[in-house]
Each structure stands twice: as C-alpha cells, then as structure tokens.
Amino acid sequence: RDREIVEAKVIVTSPGRNFVTLKIVTRSGVVGWGDATLNGRELAVAAYLQEHVVPNLIGRDAGRIEDTWQFFYRGAYWRRGPVTMSAIAAVDVALWDILGKMAGLPLYQLLGGRSREGALVYAHANGRDIAEASDEVGKYRELGFLAIRAQCGVPGVKKAYGISTAGKPYEPAESELPAETVWSTPRYLDIAPRLFEQLRADHGDEIELLHDVHHRLTPIEAARLARSLEPYRLFWMEDATPAENQQSFALIRQHSVTPLAVGEVFNSIWDCKQLIEQQLIDYIRTTIVHAGGITHVRRLADFAALHQVRTGFHGATDLSPVCMGAALHFDTWVPNFGIQEYMFHSEQMLEVFPRDYEFRAGRLHVGDSPGHGVSMDEKLAARYPYVPRQLPVARLEDGAMWDW
Numbered sequence: 001r002d003r004e005i006v007e008a009k010v011i012v013t014s015p016g017r018n019f020v021t022l023k024i025v026t027r028s029g030v031v032g033w034g035d036a037t038l039n040g041r042e043l044a045v046a047a048y049l050q051e052h053v054v055p056n057l058i059g060r061d062a063g064r065i066e067d068t069w070q071f072f073y074r075g076a077y078w079r080r081g082p083v084t085m086s087a088i089a090a091v092d093v094a095l096w097d098i099l100g101k102m103a104g105l106p107l108y109q110l111l112g113g114r115s116r117e118g119a120l121v122y123a124h125a126n127g128r129d130i131a132e133a134s135d136e137v138g139k140y141r142e143l144g145f146l147a148i149r150a151q152c153g154v155p156g157v158k159k160a161y162g163i164s165t166a167g168k169p170y171e172p173a174e175s176e177l178p179a180e181t182v183w184s185t186p187r188y189l190d191i192a193p194r195l196f197e198q199l200r201a202d203h204g205d206e207i208e209l210l211h212d213v214h215h216r217l218t219p220i221e222a223a224r225l226a227r228s229l230e231p232y233r234l235f236w237m238e239d240a241t242p243a244e245n246q247q248s249f250a251l252i253r254q255h256s257v258t259p260l261a262v263g264e265v266f267n268s269i270w271d272c273k274q275l276i277e278q279q280l281i282d283y284i285r286t287t288i289v290h291a292g293g294i295t296h297v298r299r300l301a302d303f304a305a306l307h308q309v310r311t312g313f314h315g316a317t318d319l320s321p322v323c324m325g326a327a328l329h330f331d332t333w334v335p336n337f338g339i340q341e342y343m344f345h346s347e348q349m350l351e352v353f354p355r356d357y358e359f360r361a362g363r364l365h366v367g368d369s370p371g372h373g374v375s376m377d378e379k380l381a382a383r384y385p386y387v388p389r390q391l392p393v394a395r396l397e398d399g400a401m402w403d404w
C-alpha cells in the first residue's frame with residue numbers, strides 16, 4: 001500500500017529552453033522524477049503522458065518497475081517510436097528514482113555498483129572558422145576536459161551544424177517554425193580534415209577529439225571522410241550517415257579505422273541491433289530519456305557489451321538535468337562505458353533542477369544521495385511557461401530537402 005502511486009504530474013517548463021518532466025508520488029510520499037523532453041516535439045510527449053499514461057499510473061505499485069515497463073510498451077499496441085519511448089522512459093526513470101529513495105541507495109548501487117570513479121565526458125567546442133574552433137578547444141582544455149568535440153563553420157554555408165551564434169550556448173531549436181539552413185557536402189569534406197589537422201597541430205596528440213557529422217553524408221562520402229580523418233586519431237566520428245539502413249555502415253566500416261558512433265535519434269534496441277551485432281559501430285549513443293529509460297537501455301548496453309560496443313550517451317542541453325543524473329548513475333555502473341556527452345545547462349536551467357553531480361578533472365561524478373540525485377523546484381519551474389520551438393531543417397544548395 002505504501003508503494004501505491006497516488007499522483008503523477010506532467011510538468012512543462014522553459015527556463016531558457018523547453019523541458020518536459022514527469023513527477024510520480026507514492027502513498028508514503030516518496031517522489032520520483034523522470035525526463036520526457038523530445039526537442040521540437042515536447043508537447044507530443046506531454047500529451048501522451050497526460051492522456052494515455054497518467055490515468056494508468058494511479059493505483060499501480062511503484063515497485064513493479066519491469067511490469068510497468070512491459071505494460072506501457074506492449075500496451076501501446078503501436079510499437080516503439082520516439083514519443084512513446086520518451087514517455088515510457090520518464091515513467092521508468094521516476095520509478096527507479098523512487099526505488100532508490102525507498103531503499104536508501106543511489107541508482108548506480110541498484111544497478112550493480114561502481115565500475116569507475118567518474119564518467120569521462122566531452123565538451124562541445126565550435127567556431128565559425130578553424131581558428132575560432134581551435135581557440136575554443138583550448139578553452140575547454142583549460143577547464144580540464146580530456147575529450148572535446150570540435151565543429152567549425154563551412155565556407156559559403158549559412159548556419160552549418162553545431163555552430164553557436166557568438167558567445168551564446170548552442171541551442172538548435174531557436175525558432176517557432178523550423179529555421180532553414182543550407183548544406184554543401186563538397187565544401188564540408190574539404191574543410192573537416194583541415195580542421196583536425198590544425199587541432200592536432202595546436203593541441204597535440206593526447207587530447208581526445210570527437211566530431212559530429214550529424215547525418216549529412218552518404219555512406220561512401222562518410223567512408224571518404226573517415227579515411228581522411230585517420231591521421232588525426234579521432235575518438236569517434238558521429239552520425240556519419242542516416243542509420244535507418246543499418247547495413248549502410250558496412251560500407252564505411254570497410255574503408256576506415258576511424259571509430260564510429262551513432263544512435264542519439266534511436267529509441268529502441270531494434271534501431272541498432274544489426275549495427276551492434278555486426279560491429280559496424282564502436283559506440284552506441286542511444287540514451288535513457290529517448291529509449292525507454294533505465295530498464296530498456298540496460299538491455300541495450302548489455303547486448304552491446306557482447307559485441308565490444310561501448311556506450312557514449314547523447315547529453316545535449318535538450319536532455320534535462322534529470323536525464324543527466326540518471327545517465328551518470330548508469331555511466332558509473334555500466335562495464336562497457338565509453339564516454340558521456342556533457343553540454344553545459346545554463347544557470348537558469350540548473351536552478352530549476354537541483355542536482356548532486358559535479359565536474360572534476362574531466363569527469364562527472366555522481367553524488368551518493370538515494371535515487372538519481374536530481375529533483376525539480378516546482379515553484380520556480382512554474383515561472384517559465386512553454387515556448388513553441390522547433391529544430392531547423394537543411395536543404396542542399398539546389399533547394400532539395402536534406403538531413404539537418
């Protein structure tokens with residue numbers, strides 16, 4: 001009876017960007033928090049939770065985490081998809097948070113305990129040109145980062161991926177309707193290797209460098225880029241090509257030893273089963289908020305471990321601090337950990353989400369408070385109403401739609 005769910009609340013707040021959070025409360029007053037943020041489609045998940053999930057939560061035993069996962073996964077009938085799996089994730093993470101609080105144990109302990117002291121993280125450095133990007137890499141090295149993602153503008157291309165407007169943190173969902181951006185593969189394939197040549201010259205061989213292609217190349221173009229980046233020893237080249245066709249990675253794999261990462265847009269093991277089984281990738285980025293929570297991502301990580309694939313969770317600012325907290329506990333436990341993406345949430349965002357993780361010497365360390373260690377200041381959250389925002393689109397120079 002104590003563990004009976006008596007309240008479930010969907011909270012949409014926008015402290016600088018939109019977040020959707022699920023709050024679950026048990027009869028004994030234990031509160032669990034789950035992130036349900038799907039950038040550009042936040043209200044779809046909020047409605048899914050409000051209309052189709054919350055009515056089924058009231059009265060359930062909060063301790064039946066697996067059964068609840070199976071109920072919402074099979075019960076939807078219409079399998080998978082980012083909206084359903086983000087909604088399920090929010091329930092799952094909130095229930096794991098409650099379990100930790102009932103047991104008086106941090107989430108990593110519930111999963112099997114520490115495998116490492118802290119989670120290696122990577123920061124985002126970008127610049128409108130190579131020099132600016134290299135300066136920003138230097139800035140993050142001074143902050144103690146051991147791994148840094150680098151992106152630079154593409155000459156003649158307006159708003160290439162990942163380039164923040166001077167000084168402001170990078171938040172791609174910047175307008176009510178999708179901003180139109182342009183893409184040119186030839187110009188990109190020309191400058192990307194030059195960026196990393198310069199970064200190795202400026203910053204040496206030790207710093208781990210990552211790069212996000214962001215779904216923009218065909219497989220053979222991605223193979224060309226992967227090969228041209230080999231002299232610069234990247235930690236990974238991410239989202240080389242759209243991965244609905246998992247087999248397409250075989251073409252990249254056969255031409256290069258540059259490590260490959262993919263998966264931030266996936267929402268279940270089925271999106272990457274072939275990629276992992278055939279070792280077509282080195283890191284899987286599918287993360288807790290978009291792939292059904294701890295319960296599903298644990299299955300995915302264990303499957304990846306069988307094929308020497310490591311985790312490299314997506315961790316952009318459109319995943320809330322609640323997701324970051326849960327992810328860091330997972331990162332602390334998971335044996336086949338690779339790296340954790342870590343973009344800085346703004347002070348305004350962090351104020352809404354009290355948390356106990358902290359950054360030290362290039363790694364993020366979880367606290368030992370029971371559960372995942374992140375909560376929400378609801379009063380403060382209520383001061384930031386939803387702001388309609390969508391992600392940009394990209395077109396080629398001839399106007400044809402492309403992948404942003």
Ligand SMILES: O=NC(=O)[C@@H](O)[C@H](O)[C@H](O)CO
Pocket residue numbers: 039172212214264314315316317318341391
């Ligand atoms: O690797 N990180 C990324 O690709 C992010 O910057 C994504 O574009 C955003 O999270 C989309 O909402």
Ligand SMILES: [Co+2]
Pocket residue numbers: 212214238239264
């Ligand atoms: Co990415």
